[in-house]
Amino acid sequence: MSIRHFRTLLDLSPQEIKSLIRRASELKALVRSDTAHALFPNKVLGMVFEKSSTRTRVSFETGMAQFGGHALFLSPRDTQLGRGEPIADSARVISSMVDILMLRTFEHEKLETYAANASVPVINALTDLYHPCQLLADLQTFAEHRGDISGKTVAWIGDGNNMCNSYINAARQCDFELLIACPPGFEPLAELCEQNRDRVRIVRQPEDAARGAHLLVTDVFASMGQEDEQATRLKKFAGYQINRELLAVADSSALVMHCLPAHRGEEITADVLDAEDSVVWEEAENRLHAQKALIELLLTQ
Numbered sequence: 001m002s003i004r005h006f007r008t009l010l011d012l013s014p015q016e017i018k019s020l021i022r023r024a025s026e027l028k029a030l031v032r033s034d035t036a037h038a039l040f041p042n043k044v045l046g047m048v049f050e051k052s053s054t055r056t057r058v059s060f061e062t063g064m065a066q067f068g069g070h071a072l073f074l075s076p077r078d079t080q081l082g083r084g085e086p087i088a089d090s091a092r093v094i095s096s097m098v099d100i101l102m103l104r105t106f107e108h109e110k111l112e113t114y115a116a117n118a119s120v121p122v123i124n125a126l127t128d129l130y131h132p133c134q135l136l137a138d139l140q141t142f143a144e145h146r147g148d149i150s151g152k153t154v155a156w157i158g159d160g161n162n163m164c165n166s167y168i169n170a171a172r173q174c175d176f177e178l179l180i181a182c183p184p185g186f187e188p189l190a191e192l193c194e195q196n197r198d199r200v201r202i203v204r205q206p207e208d209a210a211r212g213a214h215l216l217v218t219d220v221f222a223s224m225g226q227e228d229e230q231a232t233r234l235k236k237f238a239g240y241q242i243n244r245e246l247l248a249v250a251d252s253s254a255l256v257m258h259c260l261p262a263h264r265g266e267e268i269t270a271d272v273l274d275a276e277d278s279v280v281w282e283e284a285e286n287r288l289h290a291q292k293a294l295i296e297l298l299l300t301q
C-alpha cells in the first residue's frame with residue numbers, strides 16, 4: 001500500500017478530517033484526566049525545522065512523549081541538511097531510521113520531494129504555501145465551541161498567505177463559505193481560488209468579509225522569510241485588522257482565531273486577542289491534540 005502523507009488538507013478525506021477532529025478531542029480528554037495513553041512506544045518522529053517554531057515543536061515533541069515514543073529535532077544548522085546534501089538523499093536516509101517525519105520549510109516543492117523520497121509518512125509542519133496542521137487545530141477548536149462548521153461563514157482578514165491557502169482547502173473539505181479580505185497584490189493562490197470559486201470569494205473591505213461571519217481569522221502581515229517587507233506591509237495592510245468594530249458586524253456567536261505568534265495592534269487588537277472568552281490559547285493547545293490524532297491516523301494506516 002502506498003504511504004499516506006499529510007502535505008495539505010486534501011490528503012485526508014472530509015470524513016477522515018471529521019473523525020480526526022473527534023479523536024483529537026478524545027485525546028485531549030485523556031491528557032486532561034491524566035490518563036496514560038502510550039499508544040506508540042518506541043516510535044520515533046523526525047522533525048526537520050528549517051524555520052523557527054514554538055508551538056509546532058513543543059506540540060509534536062510533547063505528543064510523541066505522551067504516546068510513549070520519541071521525537072528528534074533536526075535543524076539545518078547542525079546537520080548535513082544545511083550543507084547541501086540533496087533533499088532526496090536526506091529524506092531517504094532519515095526515513096530509513098524513523099517511523100514518521102515532519103518538515104517545516106520554505107518551498108512547498110521541498111516538502112513534496114521529501115514525501116516522494118521518504119519511506120514513512122511525511123507531515124507538512126508549514127511551508128510558504130500551506131500550514132495544514134494549524135487548520136486541524138482550528139477546526140477542532142471551532143467544533144468544540146460551536147459544533148459543525150459546515151454551512152457556516154468564515155472571514156479571513158489580511159494576508160493571502162500559507163494559512164489563508166489552507167483555509168481555502170478547509171472550506172472545500174469541511175463545506176463552509178470563505179470570504180477573504182486582503183489588499184490588492186496579497187491574494188491567496190489564484191488557482192486555489194478558481195478551483196473553489198463556488199465557496200471562496202475575495203473582497204477588499206474587511207467589513208464585507210466579516211459581516212455575519214461565524215469565525216474571523218487573521219495572521220501576521222509578514223510571514224517567516226518576509227521580515228524585510230515588514231515596514232511596507234504594515235502600510236499596505238492598514239485597516240486589515242480584527243478589532244471590536246469589525247467583530248461588531250460579525251454574527252453574535254463569532255469566534256476569533258489566530259495561529260500565533262501575534263502582533264498586537266497590527267493584525268489584531270490586544271483587547272480582542274486577550275479577551276476573557278478568547279479561544280486563541282485553546283486553539284494553540286489544540287495543536288497538540290490534533291497532531292496526535294494525525295500521527296495516530298498516519299501510523300495505523
Ligand code: CP
Pocket residue numbers: 052053054055056057126134259260261
Ligand atoms: N502557529 C504556529 O505554527 O506556531 P509556531 O511557528 O510557533 O510553531
Ligand code: NVA
Pocket residue numbers: 126131161162163219220222223224259260261
Ligand atoms: N504565516 C505565518 C504563520 C506562522 C505560524 C508564517 O508563515 O510565518
